[in-house]
Amino acid sequence: MQELKAALERQALAEGFAKMRVTRPDAIPEAMGRLRAFLAEGQHGQMDWMAERAHWRGDPAALWPEARAVVMLAETYTPEADPRAATLLHDRGAISVYAQGKDYHDLVKRRLKRLGRWLIEEARGRGSAAEIKVFVDTAPVMEKPLAQAAGLGWQGKHTNLLARDLGNWFFLGAIFTTLELPPDAPETSHCGRCTACLDACPTQAFPAPYQLDARRCISYLTIEHRGPVAPELRGLLGNRIYGCDDCLAACPWNKFAATARDIGYAARQGSPPLAELAALDDTAFRARFAGSPIKRIGRDRMVRNVLYAIGNSDDPTLAPAARARLADPDPAVAEAARWALARLGIAIVDNPDMPEP
Structure with a gap:
């Protein structure tokens, strides 16, 4: 299986992914406890779907018991310039980098499906039967803990995934498979004493490093929150009308950010x-x-x-x-x-x- 894994990684890079690593579905036993604490504090706000599907989200093995490996993939969408410049254009709206181009769900899933089909055929040619399921963000999968367990990167103090060779401008995709692919070693945090991402947050949405209170997060407030936003938070939104990139843009590891490879992520929306x-x-x-x-x-x-x-x-x-x-x-x-x-x-x-x- 090591040779098949190596071939899969080569194919993943050829498809346009920036990085690939593998872990097991049972590699994040601590995830359920952390998720329950997050939900118990009400920090998920109106995102009721997180609580409703917590039994799957907190235990990837429960989502598909037949899975034996999880292939985690990174797809870069690095902006060409610092997106915080848009927050100074007060007669225009600031839109998060990831939403500037085509819908990443479609782009990443299309690539995942191609890679998954390749894996099935390649495994068959090597005498192994394989089944797969692909996931991009919308399914009850804790991609970031799985990605850290796979060694793809680590969850920074802003709770987003970052990597020493990619920065933090990348999407995550997952391929669950019945193949026994060898897992990679997990990654550890390399944030050190840096608090740049925490200091950059306009609404102080981080009660502590590695913790996020979604109810104060501008991305949550402008995208997920229904109805009026609390008056004390409205003035802190500035001109951000869809998402927020401040904590991501502040990360020093972005000096190693990889260039986006798919033209679909090129900015189309701008600052309208x-x-x-x-x-x-x-x-x-x-x-x-x-x-x-x-x-x-x-x-x-x-x-x-x-x-x-x-x-x-x-x-x-x-x-x-x-x-x-x-x-x-x-x-x-x-x-x-x-x-x-x-x-x-x-x-x-x-x-x-x-x-x-």
Whole structure:
């Protein structure tokens, strides 16, 4: 199996992955306890699916008992410039690097399936039967602990995976297989005394190193959180309308970041004008973000985020864009419009048609 594993790694690199390592499904016994503590503290916020599928998420062996190995793969999406520069463009929205191009779920899964089919055929040619299942982010798989157990990298103090030869700008994919592929040695943390990622967080979402309270994380608030964001956190969002890259961008290991190899990750969204986004209806939203991971949050949540950014812009010329949303059918959007105008110091004339928040 060592020869098959070596051949698989060569094929993975040829397919466009940046790195491959292997672990066993039972290699993260501590994961369930950490997950339960996270859930017990309520730090998952509204992400109820984490609790509902915790029995699978915390134990990869339970997800597919027939699996004997987990192939973990890294796919880079390194930006060409520091994404934090976009947070200074107050009349425009800052979008997380990973959402700038095509939906990574589609790109990574397509590559995983090709590699998985190759593995099945290669194993058959060597006299072994193989079954596989591929996973990218949406399944109840704890990719980051598995990746560390495989030696792909380690979970930094910001809880994201990073590697000495890749930085932290990469996606993770997993191939579960019935083949007994030899596992690699796990990786250990190389963060040392550095706290750059923790210090960079605008909302202080890290109660301690290696711990994240999603309820304060800008990525969670702008993507997963439904309804109004807590008023004390809105001003800290700045102009971030989808995700946040501050902790990732601050990591010193990024000096070793590998260049993105798939042109699909090239930036298409850029930093769009807030006034344009505030005017989107559902049809225009879907058209503008077709093929992008942004599409999944829906028009209402995006426009809510845009209105918070307008309120943080200190730019009264954006007031008309907010005023136009005062009677929005979505209560969270209408309330965000009122908040934005108040932040800009614009008086609101009572409108009997305006819905209550």
